[in-house]
Amino acid sequence: MKRLLFHDRSSRARLSLPVRIFNVLVVLLLITAIFYFSFSQLDTSWNWGAVYKYRHRFIAGWWATLWISLASLGLSTLIGLAAAFGQRSSFLFWRYLSKLYVELIRGTPLLVQILIFWYVIGNAIHLGNRYLAGILALAVFSGAYISEIIRAGIESIGKSQLESAKAIGLTGVQTYRYVVLPQALRQSLPPLAGQFVSLIKDSSLLSVIAISEFTLAAQETASVTYSNFECYIPLAVGYLLLTLPISIATRWLETRTTYET
Amino acid sequence: MKLKLDQICKKFDEASVLDAVSLDMESVHALVLIGPSGSGKSTLLRIIAGLEIPDSGGVEINGDRLQYQEASLLAHRRGIGTVFQAYNLFPHLTALKNITLPLEKVHGQSAAAARETAMQILKRLRLESHAHKRPAELSGGQRQRIAIARAIAIKPRLLLFDEPTSSLDPEMTAEVLDLIRELGEEGRDFILVTHEMGFARRIADHVALLADGRIVEAGSVAEVFDRPQAARSKEFLARVLKY
Numbered sequence: 001m002k003r004l005l006f007h008d009r010s011s012r013a014r015l016s017l018p019v020r021i022f023n024v025l026v027v028l029l030l031i032t033a034i035f036y037f038s039f040s041q042l043d044t045s046w047n048w049g050a051v052y053k054y055r056h057r058f059i060a061g062w063w064a065t066l067w068i069s070l071a072s073l074g075l076s077t078l079i080g081l082a083a084a085f086g087q088r089s090s091f092l093f094w095r096y097l098s099k100l101y102v103e104l105i106r107g108t109p110l111l112v113q114i115l116i117f118w119y120v121i122g123n124a125i126h127l128g129n130r131y132l133a134g135i136l137a138l139a140v141f142s143g144a145y146i147s148e149i150i151r152a153g154i155e156s157i158g159k160s161q162l163e164s165a166k167a168i169g170l171t172g173v174q175t176y177r178y179v180v181l182p183q184a185l186r187q188s189l190p191p192l193a194g195q196f197v198s199l200i201k202d203s204s205l206l207s208v209i210a211i212s213e214f215t216l217a218a219q220e221t222a223s224v225t226y227s228n229f230e231c232y233i234p235l236a237v238g239y240l241l242l243t244l245p246i247s248i249a250t251r252w253l254e255t256r257t258t259y260e261t
Numbered sequence: 262m263k264l265k266l267d268q269i270c271k272k273f274d275e276a277s278v279l280d281a282v283s284l285d286m287e288s289v290h291a292l293v294l295i296g297p298s299g300s301g302k303s304t305l306l307r308i309i310a311g312l313e314i315p316d317s318g319g320v321e322i323n324g325d326r327l328q329y330q331e332a333s334l335l336a337h338r339r340g341i342g343t344v345f346q347a348y349n350l351f352p353h354l355t356a357l358k359n360i361t362l363p364l365e366k367v368h369g370q371s372a373a374a375a376r377e378t379a380m381q382i383l384k385r386l387r388l389e390s391h392a393h394k395r396p397a398e399l400s401g402g403q404r405q406r407i408a409i410a411r412a413i414a415i416k417p418r419l420l421l422f423d424e425p426t427s428s429l430d431p432e433m434t435a436e437v438l439d440l441i442r443e444l445g446e447e448g449r450d451f452i453l454v455t456h457e458m459g460f461a462r463r464i465a466d467h468v469a470l471l472a473d474g475r476i477v478e479a480g481s482v483a484e485v486f487d488r489p490q491a492a493r494s495k496e497f498l499a500r501v502l503k504y
Contacts, residue, residue, distance in 0.1 A: 160348040166312060168363040168411070169339035178362060182353050257353070 050225040051234075054217075061217030062238050068135055068213060069200045069242065075139035076199065080146025085176075087151055098147070105144035110205055113137055118209040134206040142199045149191045153184030186257050193250035197243045214238055262323060262419065262450040264289055269318035271304055278304045279315070280474040286467055291445045292452045293461040296471035297497060302454045303423050305471065309452060310421050311337040322419065339367055342412025343421045347428040349408035350396040357383070357392040360411045368415055382410045386440065402433030406440055413444065420444065420451035427456060458501050462486055470494045 004022060007015055086098030105113070117137035118130060127133050157180050165175040185192075204215035214235065222231040266284040270277070279301045286292070294302040307313040309320055311327060311334045320327045327337055350359050357379055364375035383389045386406055396404050405425055412420055422441065426434040438457065442464050445451065455461055461468065461482075468485040470478040478485050478494040486502075489495045 158348065160345065161351065163312065163345065164349050164351065167310060167338060167341075167343040167345075168415075169335060169367040170363070171335065174366055178366060179351055183351075186353065 044229070046230065047225065047227045048230050051221060051227050051230040054221040054225070057217040057221055058214070058234060058238065061212060061214040062241075064212060065200070065203055065214035065238075066242060068131065068138070068206065068211070069203050071135045072138035072142060072203070073196055073199060075135065076142035076146055079139055079143030080150055083143060083147035084150035084154060087147070088154065102144045102147055105141055106148075110137075110141050110202055111208065113141055114205055114209055130209050130211055134203075134209060134211045138199065138203055138206065141202065142195060145195050145198075146192065149188045149195060150184060152191075153186075153188035154180055156187050157183050186254075189250050189254055189257075193246055196246050200242050200246075201239060262289055263287055263321075264292065264452075265321035266305075266309075267319045267321065269305070269308060269315045269320070271301075271308065271313070271315045278474055279308075281318070282471075282474070282476055283318075284469060284476055284479055286479075289467045290448070290450050291465050292467045292469065293465035294452065294454045294469050294471060295456070295458065295461055295497075295501075296477075300471040301474045302471050306421055306423050306452060306454050310341055310343045312343070339415070340418050341421060342409075342415060342417035342419075344405070344408050344412050344423065344425050346424045347401075347405075350404055350411075352396050355393050355395055356388065356399065356407045356410075359396070359407060360414050363411065363415055378414055379410070382414050383407075386410055400433060401429045402436040405429065405433070405437045409437070409440055409444075413449070418450070420449055422451060422453040422455070424454050424456065456501075470497065472497060 004019055007013075007019075083098040083101055086094045087102070089095045089098070114134070114137045117140075118127075118133045121127070122130075122133045161179055161183070162175065165179045170178065203213060206213055207216035207219060210216070218231040218235040222228050225231070264284065264286045266282055269279050269282040271279040282301070282305060294305065296302050304313060308315050309322075314329050314334075327333070350356075351362070354362065357376070360379035360382065361370075361372070361375040364370045364378055365372060370378065380389060380392065383392050386409075388403065388406060388410065391399055391403060391407070396407070399407065409425075425441070426437050429437060434457070438460050441451070441453065442460075445464050453461070453465075465482050467480065468478075468482055469476050470485055470489075472493045477491045478489050485494070486498065489498055
């Protein structure tokens with residue numbers, strides 16, 4: 001019985017498959033029970049048929065969210081790296097620009113940033129494409145957090161490592177490339193994964209500048225069919241389909257790059 | 262090797278660590294720096310390594326005076342193999358990759374050539390079975406020997422050891438000292454900072470004794486250990502050689 005319910009983390013014994021399946025089932029059963037009970041108390045008639053007719057909107061929205069997220073994810077990583085290096089740079093303009101950027105972005109709501117990005121900056125520079133504006137706004141927002149994550153990773157690298165790199169004759173750039181970043185990124189993987197998941201969910205706010213992504217598709221469908229839960233439950237599942245692979249991929253990367261220091 | 266240290270001064274936050282250190286040795290192969298903790302031995306070694314810049318004074322090796330510009334410092338470091346007290350190796354790389362990294366990225370060897378060089382050295386040190394292990398999977402002695410392998414792989418003109426055994430237990434210490442002695446017997450020039458007096462005496466051809474940021478005694482092993490002149494060195498040697 002004890003072996004079925006408990007597992008000592010320090011023991012090297014691997015969990016057997018039946019034990020794992022049993023415990024996962026118990027958890028799933030409990031969650032299902034809670035939801036089943038809650039929804040059964042609801043005085044609502046389900047109308048999945050009406051929503052199903054709009055499925056192409058959901059699918060198109062899901063794809064839009066996917067590529068908007070991917071684009072801003074890549075861009076925000078670049079911005080984050082630049083700002084992380086910037087905060088450590090000896091070039092003062094870059095250093096203070098990076099610091100101001102991080103504080104300004106982290107201290108203000110994303111909603112306001114998106115609106116300003118599209119209606120003010122976008123207007124001033126004649127940025128015609130609202131998708132581009134959305135991707136940029138999201139990347140700038142997420143980049144500030146990524147920069148802090150990477151900076152913390154870089155600062156966790158011991159002085160002795162920098163000294164060794166210097167002693168074997170690596171240049172400053174090579175030291176970052178071959179010694180600091182590989183270790184810093186490994187340290188940063190778990191918080192980075194969390195940030196990427198946030199970014200995907202934050203993309204839902206782009207609906208305020210009428211970008212037809214996943215959340216807007218659900219909102220619009222809900223307003224024409226008057227079926228709220230039939231729209232929002234698929235929405236939640238759709239986001240999970242985007243975020244779970246990130247969690248799984250980082251777990252895998254973590255075990256693959258694991259080493260003790 | 263001809264080694265000349267010329268009036269080297271170094272301060273850290275107003276505290277003088279090295280105070281006009283001078284040394285002139287015509288032909289030295291194995292120089293050991295000894296002295297009490299805080300005497301400035303490690304700082305002096307780091308200045309010779311080109312890792313630290315003195316406030317004034319200079320280093321001359323075989324008549325070449327080290328220039329304090331980034332480019333010449335980099336070139337200087339690339340010709341020297343340095344081994345520190347601990348934490349030399351990069352924890353994210355295997356033993357083999359630790360050795361090939363400088364060969365490939367600093368000395369322009371192809372990946373295959375670097376691997377070949379590294380494996381040869383690992384075999385010589387009987388460490389080839391550990392080639393694909395990361396530092397955390399190796400003992401302290403093995404780690405230090407890999408660090409030494411990395412330092413000699415680049416065929417340095419000079420090896421520098423900064424207390425390479427001070428974080429090791431006696432058995433591992435012996436394993437690392439054996440290797441350093443072998444390297445000395447092969448005719449490699451090196452400078453070693455150590456607290457292992459017995460070892461210093463056996464392998465050194467020259468000794469410099471530092472105390473309070475100055476060289477108080479320098480010369481051949483016999484001169485320094487058996488006939489010390491300065492009161493400070495007599496006192497230090499009497500204390501460390503007592504047991």
